[in-house]
Amino acid sequence: MNPEENIEKKKEAVKKDAQGLWQSVKTFLVELLAFREDTDRDATIEAIKNDIPFKGATAWILICSIFVASVGLNANSTAVVIGAMLISPLMGPILGVGMSIAVNDIDVLKKSLINLAVMIVLSLLTAFLFFKFFPLGSQETSELLGRTQPDIRDVLIAFFGGLALIIARTKRGTIASVIFGVAIATALMPPLCTAGYGLANGNIPYFLGAMNLFTINTIFIALATFLVAKILRFPLVRYANSKRRKRISQLASLAAIIVMIYPTITFIRVLKDSGFENDYNTFVKQEIEPNNELWFQKGLLNPEEERITLFFNGEINEATESDLRNELKSYKNIRDFELIISGNKNRSFDKISDAYxxxxEDLDERDNIISGLQKEIETLREEIDLINQKNNSFSFSSIAKDAKIRFNDLEYFGYSKMLTSKDFIKIDTINVVSANWKKSLNDSVVKARDKQLLEWLKTQIKLDSIVLKRQ
Structure with a gap:
């Protein structure tokens, strides 16, 4: 066998191995993701139909869950809101809408829509009464505000949450934990409670925003149900009358198209708004915040009017404004937005720097003044001591300190020179010491202390004549 034939055989062997590997991977993925064989279509349809009726115990469970969710929103407690979602029976009519359209069952569709409408009205009424009469019903918590403005994430959560729910319902032996997780993720309860809050407080934008979020969740859950039912080939409802069957099929198709219009428009609008928001945040983060000379306060994005307003805590010069406008054009979604820059001229950067x-300088000047005053005080103290030493041959402050150290019971000490005259002609000068002792000492001890003090003073100030007086 020549080398060329050997190489060709090896190539063929590699190709066969690659094909075998790909076929193995394909088979593995098909077996991993396939769920049609594990579907109980008749039991799923029957279970969804049984969950559609909305009366009796189901209505009371809904009322209680609405109250619990309203309390959780009012108290800003995520745990309480999740607890309310777990006990809420909201999924039945919504799954019924999607399933009935998929199988052309107009009777089930009517029943689902009627029960869904009753459910919405009862939920709104319950939430309205709570927020209208509860003492703290007017507080706007983050849990409430988070349900007033849907974005692209809410659309994705509703759709994929609905897919998880209906896939779980079609499996033989329903996965309860998955259904609970979907109930939490799709969050049908909080929007209805927030809408009731908006009605109770006359806040129409809150009401419309919350109902928009609820509608998005509802339609995308129903859409997911419709798609899964079609993929799993749920059996269509058969009618004896061919004309009636055709009319029902046309009505179901029309309903499916109508249902698809709103989520499609909503998805496009929300996706567009999300693009505006992402570009705006990137613009602020990359073009404004890194510039320390720009004292940025806040910005406002207005997609409806295609306007961005930036507020600065200082004056913005023309060169900076021009640079920001040019940088804005590099962001695809907001390049055509009008950029309004609002600066505070009274607190421009240059003026603030000058004030700083x-x-x-003022602080340095004050420090110099304080230092000079301290030096003057020390000089005056030295001059006083010199005067005392000159007039009295001793420093009074030193004598007073020594006296207190030597005589612990001494509470007051004073010294002065007093002019006296016995014949009112000749004037004499006498040294007078004033002293007070602790009141707890008896008279004999005080007299002894007086004597000791006088003797000590005579040795210290070198004076023979000293008069002691009580203060």
Missing amino acids: DRAI
Whole structure:
């Protein structure tokens, strides 16, 4: 066998191995993701039909869950809101709408829509009464505000949550934990409670925003149900009358088209708004915040009017404004937005810098003044001591300190020179010491202390004649 034939055989062997590997991977993926064989279509349809009726115990469960969710929103407690979602029977009519359209069952569709309408009205009424009469019903918590403006994430959560729910319902032996997780993720309860809050407080934008979020969740859950039912080939409802069957099929198709219009428009609008928001946040983060000289306060994005307003805590010069406008054009979704820059001219950067420099100079000047005053005080103290030493041959402050150290019971000490005259002609000068002792000492001890003090003073100030007086 020549080398060329050997190489060709090896190539063929590699191709066969690659084909075998790909076929193995394909088979593995098909077996991993296939769920049609594990579907109980008749039991799923029957279970969804049984969950559609909305009366009796189901209505009371809904009322209680609405109250619990309203309390959780009012108290800003995520745990309480989740607890309310777990006990809420909201999924039945919504799954019924999607399933009935998929199988052309007009009777089930009517029943589902009627029960869904009753459910919405009862939920709104319950939430309205709670927020209208509860003492703290007017508080706007983050849990409430988070349900007033849907975005692209809410659309995705509703659709994929609905897919998980209907796939779980079609499996033989329903996966309860998955259904609970979908109930939490799709969050049908909080929007209805927030809409009731908006009605109770006369806040129409809150009401419309919350109902928009609820509608998005509802339609995308129904859409997911419709798609899964079609993929799993749920059997269509058969009618004896061919004309009636054709008319029902046309009505179901029309309903499916109508249902698809709103979520499609909503998805496009929300996706567009999300693009605006992402570009705006990137613009602020990359073009404004890194510039320390720009004292940025806040910005407002207005997609409806295609306007961006930036507020600065200082004056923005023309060169900076021009640069920001040019940078804005590099962002695809907001390049055509009008950029409005609002600066505070009274607190421009240059003026604030000058004020800062002046403040530093004032502080330095004050420090110099304080230092000079301290030196003057020390000089005056020295001069006083010199005067005392000159007039009295001793420093009074030193004598007073030594006296207190030597005589612990001494509470007051004073010294002065007093002019006296016995014949009112000749004037004499006498040294007078004033002293007070602790009141707890008896008279004999006080007299002894007086004597000791006088003797000590005579040795210290070198004076023979000293008069002691009580203060």
